[in-house]
Amino acid sequence: MDFLPTSLTDAYIVRSVANEDERGYFIRARCAEEFGQNGLPSEFVQTNLSFNAVAGTFRGLHFQVPPSSEGKLVRCVAGAVDDVIVDLRPDSQTFLRHEWFRLSGEDLSALFVPSGFAHGFVTAADSTLVLYEMSDYYAPELGRGVRWNNPSLDLQLPQEINAINQRDMAYSDLQVEDLECFRR
Numbered sequence: 001m002d003f004l005p006t007s008l009t010d011a012y013i014v015r016s017v018a019n020e021d022e023r024g025y026f027i028r029a030r031c032a033e034e035f036g037q038n039g040l041p042s043e044f045v046q047t048n049l050s051f052n053a054v055a056g057t058f059r060g061l062h063f064q065v066p067p068s069s070e071g072k073l074v075r076c077v078a079g080a081v082d083d084v085i086v087d088l089r090p091d092s093q094t095f096l097r098h099e100w101f102r103l104s105g106e107d108l109s110a111l112f113v114p115s116g117f118a119h120g121f122v123t124a125a126d127s128t129l130v131l132y133e134m135s136d137y138y139a140p141e142l143g144r145g146v147r148w149n150n151p152s153l154d155l156q157l158p159q160e161i162n163a164i165n166q167r168d169m170a171y172s173d174l175q176v177e178d179l180e181c182f183r184r
Contacts, residue, residue: 001031003038006101008087008094010114012040013101014073018108027108030073030133040112041071044133052079052128056162060120061171063088064142065181071135072113074121079128080104081121082158086146089116089182096176098155105129116182118146120168122159147171 002015016027036042050059061084064070074083086098101111102124113119121130148155150173 001028001034003034003040006099008085008097008099008117009092010039011085011087011099011117012038012112014040014110014112016108016110029075029108029110041135044073044135046134046137048132048134048138050130050132052081052123052130052163053126054162055123055126055128056160057123057128058120058148058157058161058164058168059122060084060168061086061118061146061148062120063116063118063144063146064136064139065144066142068139068142069115069136070138071115072119073110073133073135074103074113074119075108075110075131076103076105077108077129077131078105079123079125080106081123081128081130083111083121084119084155085111085113086118086153086155087116088118088179090176090179091183092116096152096174098153100158103130120148122157122161124159145171146174150174152176 018025032042
């Protein structure tokens with residue numbers, strides 16, 4: 001496995017090496033020992049699967065507040081997504097910066113999203129499946145979100161949104177004072 005740092009502090013692309021033969025390929029998707037050696041969580045307690053019927057489906061920007069320490073390992077297993085993460089940690093050198101990543105069922109790379117980041121994606125293909133491994137259990141009372149078109153984030157979507165749920169559209173603008181909970 002290769003652990004490639006992104007431009008955002010503590011976030012990584014995790015590339016698995018494919019062993020290919022006449023049958024297809026085999027990859028090691030996660031190894032607790034290698035994750036630990038690279039400073040990432042070695043245990044993930046919950047796995048979620050997101051099916052998205054149409055291209056242009058937007059999900060996000062979601063995060064959990066402390067005491068949750070919900071990091072995510074996100075992998076597109078079919079189709080493709082343009083995935084975005086935003087650093088919400090006031091003490092971070094990359095505070096309020098964001099970065100987009102293309103994840104696809106062909107590439108199978110994963111994105112490690114640290115605790116204290118907002119996460120979202122827009123699908124780039126119909127019938128897209130996204131697999132999430134979570135380092136902490138989902139706690140609805142700790143769940144929060146930020147609207148994708150929040151002026152303070154200046155996210156430029158790579159494509160038009162064709163489907164978004166009411167909750168994701170109704171998130172408020174980001175208030176920096178609300179992020180004090182992520183101070184170290």
